[in-house]
Amino acid sequence: MVMREQIITAARVVVKVGSSSLATPAGELDVRRLRELADVLADRVALGQQVVLVTSGAVAAGIGPLGLPGRPRALATQQAAASVGQGLLLAHYTEAFRNRGITVGQVLLTSGDLTRRAHYSNARNTLECLLSFDVVPIVNENDTVATHRHGDNDRLAALVGHLIKADAVFLFSDIDALYDGPPDLPGSRTIEHVANAEDLEGLVIGGVGSSVGSGGMATKVNAAIIATQGGIPVVLTSSELAAEALRGEAVGTLFSPSDRPLSARYLWLAHAAGVEGALVLDDGAVAAVVQRRKSLLPAGIVEVRGDFTSGRPVDLVDRRGRVVARGLSAYDAAELPAMLGRSTRELAAELGPEFEREVVHADDLVVLAPGSGA
Template sequence: MSPHSVLRNARRLVVKVGSSSLTGPDGGLDPARLTALVEALAGRQLGGAQIVLVSSGAIAAGIHPLGLTTRPRDLATQQAAASVGQGALLAAYTRAFDAHDITVGQVLLTADDVTRRTHYANARRTLERLLDLGVLPVVNENDTVATSEIRFGDNDRLAALVAHLIDADALVLLSDVDALYDGPPSRPGARRIPIVRGPHDLVGVEIGGSGSKVGTGGMTTKIEAARIATAAGVVTTVTAADLVVQVLAGEDVGTVFLPIGVRGRSRRLWLEHATTARGRLVVDEGAVTALVVRKKSLLPAGIIAVEGSFHDGDPVDVCGPDGTPVARGLVNYSSTELPALLGRSTKELARDLGPEYEREVIHRDDLVVL
């Protein structure tokens, strides 16, 4: 089956749209552009597909109501704009999809919400139930409360993780650029790259940053999102928002990234890509071998040093003696508890401190090798 036919026949899709594709020259929401996107997605959903829309635009939608002329740079004002704009954005989607008798549901996520075991399962369960009920979820990062430490960073990465979370058939990343080119698209002779089969196809490709005054992403973030999604077995397409009808129809537009992994739900992909380490555990060579080669849990006996400040359940990097990260996982002890446990066996700790100390520092199920 060709990658384009996968998109044409996909029964479950995640579609991400960037701020620049929803706003007009003045930086505010453009109703015509939003309506055109909704019509394309509604047609596909009414044809039997399940769609999750990951939409940027909350901060952009709050710019004018707050009397601002440009996207704010400081976090507090960004959060204020998101607070005002999120309601306006969802109201616009609700009206537009209601014209097609499609109900939308808002899902706001932070990276912290979806890394802990119970929260990850809840996010998946909520999205699955909304889809089962015929609702079209509109997902965005919860910009009103997210801090720099717990941000996804951009909605491209969020969309890739959502595609993995719900085991989507395909991911479509829409922006104001129609495809990935082998150089700046404005350069004479630049050629569209129709298919990327793996990292080797990107060798020598010049990739720029964000091209929008209202967005935070760029082609770099889209390639990273494609890497995350394709590692989870999800076909990914990057194209312009005004080509959404063509890409959903399976036409040869944009750039298609072919899967390099196997589809299936694994929290470990989330641990690798959706978390930011709050600290570091330096371990000895024996522990490195146990984690990387033997696929074991991390025990106190193998830890040499504890760095940073973190709580039980936070993500931390596990580093070898030379400081190189070898794994990331969710720790079962805080940074204040751990130092007294280093170098000791779990049996010894249980005997001296109680049975609750006979537990792994990081369980294998909460650990991903980097």
């Protein structure tokens, strides 16, 4: 098994726990399991480790009070259950940690909250301040307004890891590790270590979560990749093995961090930024952006899709519809159609010097498909 020095010595960690680890078979919140998790995390805090908890469970906590027979399928009912359950969930965590002399603070986020720089900075500053007061931040996807149904808390945990420069991320669920096939299929073997994304090629990773959760194994693996791209190791295992995992014992699946971590700006654009439109490029523009890492000029754009404002993220796609890059548009979508195929010099002469700028500057752009457009 790969040594886990980075896990053992981690001073700051993000722990994500899924609904399936906090719920009864009927889907309601299991307070006993919640308290057991809180005790494990309190032990880590007592050792001087900073812990940020990203927790599911708001919907589960609302099932009983609403008299529902199980986890609802309709998004509106899920959001109603989360609205009722959010306060109850926090109350149980507050009591469990208070019994260990620890204060908690609630931070409600969605992945979308990390798409705008001001929100991103505010979230980071809030978490840093809470940690400086020895508070355990409890982060939850804001289920009452979120529109994604599957796995946002997994992705959110990875993004929070980047946000606070965590030393490790732990993804706890009801599965003890990543397998090379369905875990309940005879012959499926545990994958103890994933060195890089190439190790996952050929694996069929499916599932959309249990009957009491929403994030399947694929969402957890994607979250692990997001975290490791930023240089953060990830351990994926069962919540029942939380104590062992946090101690650095050889449990679950370890995802090693990239030895060439990507910048925070790249990760923000590639994973956190909510795309609001697309620009279709001709072959020359694709080559300039992808191969030569040049800024995108209006002359290379053949179509504008979506309704977005300046400063918002857009996908850059080739004529075949493949996303080759992502960046921040310097113009509103409504301004661009009249500019397509024209040089910046021509536009500046006709419309004014402010139209001489690039549509997407190279500094505001990340390439997502290096081989595309070759």
